[in-house]
Amino acid sequence: MWKWILRKWTGKCELLRITSENPKGAKRTKAIERSLKHSNIAILKQLSKDEIIDVIPASEEVMKIKDVIAEIHPQFAYCFQVCLCQICGYKRLFAEVEEMRKTQYSSENPDHEEKLMQLWGFLMPDIKLETRLSKQWTDIGFQGEDPKTDFRGMGMLGLNQLLYISSKYTALSRQILSKSxxxxxxxxxxIVGINLTSVLYELLKKQTLRTHFYNIKDDKPSLHDFHELYCKYTI
Known part of the structure; x- marks a missing residue:
């Protein structure tokens, strides 16, 4: 009833009001997401659930359903497309992160082993790792002779984030390691790095990070963005 009254009063549907009255970013995108989620129209409700959306035809269909005339409201299509891109992109990001987390480290996987050796090389460039199973791993903060046991909770996500920050922000990573x-x-x-990964994963899962990702750019959040957020809180 309230939506109907507002539409009659303003001449605008809820989606149009949201895009015209709110600046770009999390406030607008979360309002669009909420509107789609609670819509009585099945097509609109589905848009709040899908991970993959062709945003241009989707926005055109919404404009037809909601009688939004492009000539009168030329900015609506672009604004709505950005929101859709961010909404479905967040879901795709979580799916990608979740798959990485569920991938357990395997010492029989050469790619996994190579990444672990790269991590050692970035952090300890002047010290040779004597053997694969070694107490030396405790020098970079693992708990025992075999780091793979520390990745059980976060899987390859934990290793990938440690490797990302060590490769991209090598000097700073070495400084932090020295302070440790x-x-x-x-x-x-x-271990602290893996624990931070766990915290960020839970925030992503609970959708708490939507505000951050919806504010940083007019596009879908990516794994790169998630890794950069990890670096921000580490450095």
Whole structure:
């Protein structure tokens, strides 16, 4: 009833009001998402659920359903497409992150082993790892001789994020590692990094990170964006 009254009063449907009255970013996109989710029209409700959407024809269909005339409201299509892209992109990002988390580290997988060796190389360039199973792993913050046991909770996501920050922000990563060796204020570098991955994963899962990702760019959030957020909180 309230939506009907507002439409009669303003001459605009709820989706049009949202795009015209709210600046771009999380406020607008979350309002669009909420409107689609609670819509009585099946096509619109489905748009809030899908991971993959062809946003241009989808926006054209919505404009037909809602009688939004492009000549009168030329900005609606683009604004709505951006929102759709962000909404479905967030769902796709979580699916990608979840798949990575569920992929358990395997010492029999050469790609996994190579990534682990790369991590050592970035963090300890002047020290040779004597053997694959070694107490030396504790020097970069793992708990024992075999790092794979520390990846059980976050799987390859934990390793990939440690490797991402170590490869892209190598100097800063080495500085943090050096500080982790402080005799009284030290910490386990790798374990803390994996724990941070766990925190960010839970925030992503609970959709708490929508505000951040909807604000950073007019496009779908990517795995790169998720890794950069990890780096932001690490550095």
């Amino acid at each position: 060796h402080h005799p009284t204020l030290g910490f386990s570098y790798a």
